Amino acid sequence: METPLSEDTARKLDIGYRLLFEKSPLPMWVYDVQTLGMLAVNDAALAQYGYSKQAFVGLSVLDLHPPDEAAQAQQHLQLASGEPVTQTLWRHRLANGDLIDVEVVTEYVELDGIQARLALVRDLTAQQRAKQQLQEEHQTLAAVLDSTTDAIISITVEGLIKVFNPGAERIFGYSRERMLGQNMALLLPERYRAEHPQQLRSFADSGATSHMMGMGVVKGLRADGQELDLEGTLSQVIVHQERRLIACLRDVTERARSQAKFRQSRAQLSELTQRLMTQEKTLVKQLAKTLHDQLGQTLAAVRMAHETIQAVQPKDTPVAVQRQQAQLGKLVGHAIQQVRQVLVDLRPPLLEDQGLVAALDNELRNRSLTQPQIDFSIDVPPEIEPMRWPGEVEYAAFMVAREALENALRHANASAIAVRLVGTQQSLQLQVSDNGVGIPAGAAVPSGHLGVFGMHERAQAIGATVTVGAGEGRGTCVSFYWQPEPDSDSEWGAL
Template identity: 25%
Template sequence: MIPNAADVAASLHASRRALRVAPWKIVLAYALVAVVWIFATNLIITALGLPESSYTLRIAVFVLFTALGIWWYTRRLADGVMRSQKLVGRAENSYRMLFDRHPAPMWLFDKRTLSIVRGNRQAVAAYGYSTEEFAQLEVLDLYAAHERERLEALAPPATPQQLAGLRQHVARDGRELNVEVLCSALDVDESPFALLMAQDVSAHFQTETQLAGNLRKLELARRVARMGHWQRLPGSEQVDWSPEMADVLGVANVRALSWTAFLDCLHPDDRPAVAAAHEQAERHASLAHEFRVLGAGGEQRWMFERIQLLGGRQRALFGVLMDVTELKAADSNLADEKRRYERMVDGLPDGVLMLRQGRIHYANAAARRLLAGDPLQPLNAQPFLDFVAEHQRAREAARLEALQRGVAGGQPQRLLLVCRDGRPFEAEVTETLLPAGGDAEVQLLIRDVSQAEQLRRDLEEANQRLQHLSQRLIEVQEIERREVARDLHDDVGQHLTGLKLHLQRLIRRQAGDSEFERLSQPLVAGVDAALAKVRSLSLSLHPLQLETLGLEAAVRWHLQHFLEASGTNWALEVRGSTTEIPPGRAVAAFRLVQEAVNNVARHARARTVRILMVCDEHELRLEILDDGCGFDVPDALQGAQSLGLTSMHERVASFGGDLRISSLPGMGTRITALLPAPND
């Protein structure tokens, strides 16, 4: 049964706790055992009257047990460190998988040169580049010309903070992308790299642009609105019109227009209301109203009129008339745009909140569903901090206050939010300050990432199980190879040796019989060939030199056995001592060389193979270089015949190492494997 991630972590913690012993305690225990051993053996030798050589034997036994104790302790220490390195390697693979599968465009780049190191699939697809082309770009190559000029004018190179914010990027085909750039420096172990994520907000920009355009149209309509004034005595038919009223009312001779003729120009439904409004203005001295005017072609135009009763000896009505047709149309369009914008925001899958003084005054359907549990339940006037987990409220309150003062930026953060029914969920919250008159508003974009986090944990656990299974399969394979090699050598080899001895004995007894000797010689040669084949198979499955003479001798035997017969020249260079390499790591290194040499002999058609083996206190490094025909590495890894390459990757990954294969058709192949030392 494969243990899960919790079992592996518990076992690693237990092994580390068992090895966490202070050095002075070990020395003190060793000294006490030595003193007890000396006094006890002295008493026994004196009491039994043993010879003087017993003292020498006593020392030899003590030294033997000391060596066994040191070997046992160092073996336990090495096993604990190896398990720790395996877990670290698995975690790195899990995060690499999450990076590649993240739905937003992301890439790593060098902070010093701004060169892109690697981009995920979404980044490559969003910007229209191939994987190789994307890795050859610089970060500033993706910015629009005006953005790039501004960033290049800064003290080079631009920092991750200067790259972040709302930016305009350009795709490979020239498309402009409005993106929100989130940039973070990776400060782990003083890493020179940074991570950048670009979220496409073009749809939001387009809506805001249309809204701004409508506002400009509305302002223009107000500026160019036609208006004029008039004056008449109460109850009089004669009206004193200003010259502008001809354009407002659309008549040729406005001076000849009487009060009754003016009423005839109005919409029939509005005539009684306008007459009543003028009578009311005579009583109340002031009035404002709207009505419709009919043009010569029957078109309707809206008018706004303000009437004022002027005092004095002779009172008169004074009115200002303004054509508001375009203004009302702009207001209608603005209202339609506002309704469309609200419907679009309300239909977003992420929650959107508007805060004023910490209280919610707008929430879209997704936000109501996340926080209230029902998209129909209102959230207005409720403090946002009521939905933040209690242990994070103080920090979030300080963050909102700093944002309103303009101190903090709108970088995404993870918060634990609590629904109205008490159900907690993890969310990614992006806060943006929106100036609104004299009172600033805070816009919150809330994205539920609880399912994504659970998926990440499930992927990490599944990856750990697969890594454990792969390591276990490799161990079982080595055990089976060792057993098969032993059976070939001990059983089949011994039977063939016995058969050869019987044939030789029979030949000696039939000495002088030429016909018998002629017939028996092929049998002896066949037995010799079978013995050689069995011995070769046994050594290929598990070379005895690896256990007796070490890694270097086993590699030399394999190179000589497999390459010299094919006429391939080879050279082995060893730097450092390989005698101290642990057995498991030595077997892994030998299998890497064995698989690489077999591929060279079968497929590469190489004339020369060079192998460099460097062993120091930090790592074991293998380099295998041939001048063969080469191959396409990605195609080989994806093909059905790549079990050998997959096995090499799995062996290196099980020790927390790194394997790199560089090859081009017709240019040869270079394989580099790094196996960290147990104490590294």
């Protein structure tokens, strides 16, 4: 049998409940079930909604709802008086007209003989906005995944596919339904599948957020058995406390084929250029030998015969004849000098016997004799002087230097030309610079210039490069650089 509460105890309990209502940090109010008018409100509700106590008590519950929800709210509030009412989400209007999202829980109470409900309100505005923003972000992400032409594949560390976007369907030829739950190894050529699990695990354990797959291009396999060339990056993220790997792949099969054809064409062109250079050297040697052994010897014999005729001719030879003979002697001497110069131009002195350094030094000395007003200089570190490089490299470097010197003399109006040579047994760098008029800022070297074109072709034929640009401060600098190409692996690797 329950013991009835004393009047004093009941009064204290009533005071306690009122204090709990008034001082609660959550907005609360009491309204009449029949009229929906407000009967009481706590300080938290007044602070939240921005009303005075007198104004709030004069409101109806429906006044807190925006007009478009008033009918729905009224229908919801017309429930059995003894039944608790919970609505997960309502919109309430503040005194200043702003709307907030709230959760309202009500409980039946009797207040001074009036059937009423006690409402407890929780503001969910920030939570709802965050949820809406998250939904928008998810929708945006889904739209990106659906619209991109690249393959986006999300997998577990074990390689099981969790996301397979339309781009992946197009590239690999599998449907999303077919691939979800499958191992990504299915998208690899057979020869790469055994190592794939360890590669995934190693990347996951590395702690790196992302890295480029393979050497920038990897191999994939279509549903029809066709191998693909793909550019790809692999990233790792945490989704619902689970590590996921994200593969982003782009199909570059056609581009790779075009590049392979270009490399093949370039190799063929380089081989042809090398053959032409070899033929050029052979022809030059043959021509130089002919000039030296035949034409040179013939001119020497003509000079000897002319000198013999001059020695045995009578003293009373007419003056006119003597003048003609003297002129003939000058012409023969001039022809011999021309042959010697042609021999120098055709076959670089000292190049084959003493190497590139000696040949360049000799070339500059000869140039200084014909162009004494120009300051020619050569800078070669002592350790480089005895060094030799492959014959075709030295020949190409010398011919590039000679062409650069000729261009500087003809077009630069320079007062100084410097040659610098550095390198090792496995590299060679040659620079020819002048202090002439130079290349105007922003101007490009004419692609049709045969001298520049010839330098590029000679360099490319041996795997070297030539650049022509502005010098330091003024003038033009021609740079030749050679280094043997490293052996490359024909396979690119897998996903």
